[in-house]
Amino acid sequence: MKDIKAKILSNKLVGRAYYKMALGAPYIARAAKPGQFVQIKCSDGLEPFLRRPFSIHRVNGSIEILYEVVGKGTEILAGKKQGDFVDVLGPLGTGFSLPLTSSLEPRAIIIAGGIGAAPLVYLAEELTKKKIKTIVLIGAKTKDAILCEKDFKKITREVYVSTDDGTYGCHGFVSRLFHNILKTTESRFETIVYVCGPNGMLKCIAEICAERSFECQVSLEEKMACGTGACLGCAVPTKSGNKLACKDGPVFNATSLSW
Ligand SMILES: Cc1cc2nc3c(=O)[nH]c(=O)nc-3n(C[C@H](O)[C@H](O)[C@H](O)COP(=O)(O)OP(=O)(O)OC[C@H]3O[C@@H](n4cnc5c(N)ncnc54)[C@H](O)[C@@H]3O)c2cc1C
Ligand code: FES
Known part of the structure; x- marks a missing residue:
């Protein structure tokens, strides 16, 4: 992990309130694994004081984040221009584990809920580089909250979409x-499921996986302060006691969690 003053290479509006920012951070790009995140100091002043966590969305010499404007920090970030600099700490956390070779052929099912798509594009890229059959399901409340469909379609032919209100794709929850x-x-495949999205959705997917004995890795979006395991502010109850979302996660095996 390093604290880097990264140059903003681009910062573009890509949807309703969603932005993609590319950052010149070659060390982080080299060290990053899918599911890890960075902590960004959004403001040059004191407000907001704490850095904000963002998943590593893509890696391509530089790193990209995909973010939704929801409050003070992300509002400031959205106002940043190409050529500005931001403090970026990373890569942080424990990311996704890729399937191990086994007697059965592995297949990955990636399930993204809303902004939960952010860490999953990089994961899909790495899975397909390893020639692992990858299916992607994207769900959101409504059409304009469906993210990364085009990115996923460049990676795999099997991309399916649902919206809660039926304005796009299948009508209903992604579960x-x-x-x-x-x-x-x-069903000849050994299925491993990767999921990031709202907690209710994670639980629902984890239950379906448990019924079928599929491994299920969930990426949690807990509130974080330090992002490095120092403040103990991001405790997650698990069957083996409290773990830290920023250090032991954000990715956890669903069966290890005490939901
Ligand atoms: C490991 C990790 C990875 C993340 N990756 C991404 C990402 O790739 N893209 C992205 O858009 N967001 C991501 N988030 C959430 C992001 O960090 C928050 O949206 C951001 O911190 C909000 O900052 P703010 O100052 O704009 O909003 P604030 O003013 O701090 O809060 C505004 C609203 O957002 C809610 N909020 C704040 N933090 C979180 C959080 N951690 N999870 C859910 N809701 C929150 C608050 O409850 C409040 O309702 C991630 C969070 C974690 C822990
Ligand atoms: S955010 Fe400080 S310990 Fe996790």
Whole structure:
């Protein structure tokens, strides 16, 4: 992990209140693994005082983050221009584990809920580099909150979308789409499920996985302060006691959590 003054290479509006920012941070780009994150000091002043955590969205010599403007820190970030500098600490946390080789052929099912798509594009890229069959399900409340569909379609042909209000893709929760996909796809694979999104969705997907004995890795978006394991402010209850989301996670095996 390093604290870097990174040059903003671009910062573009890509949807309703969503931005993609590319940052010149070659050390972080080299060291990053899918599911890890960075802590960014959004403001040059004291407000907001704490850095904000963002998943590493893509790595390409530089790193990219995909963020939604929800408050003070992200509002300031959205106002940054190409050529400005920001303090970036990373890469942080424990990311996703890729499937191990086994007697059965592995397949990965990636499930993204809303802004939860942010860490999953980089994961999909790494899985397909390893020639692992990858299916992507994207869910959101409504059409304009569906993120990264084009990015995922460049990586895999199997991308399915659902919206809660039926304005795009299948009508209903992404968990229902997951059920339907499982009914219609082959089961000769050893399935591993990767999921990031709101907690309710994570729990629902984890239950379906438990019923079918699929490994399920969930990426949690807990509130964080230091991001490095020093403040103990991001405790997550697990079956083996409290763990820290910023250090032991943000990715956890769903069966290890005390939901
Ligand atoms: C490991 C990790 C990775 C993340 N990756 C991304 C990402 O890739 N893209 C992205 O847009 N966001 C991501 N988040 C959430 C992001 O950190 C928060 O949205 C951000 O800190 C909000 O800062 P703010 O100052 O704009 O809002 P604040 O003024 O701090 O808060 C505004 C609103 O956002 C809510 N909020 C604040 N922090 C979080 C959080 N951690 N999770 C959910 N809601 C929160 C608050 O409850 C409040 O309602 C991630 C969080 C974590 C812990
Ligand atoms: S945010 Fe400080 S210990 Fe996790």
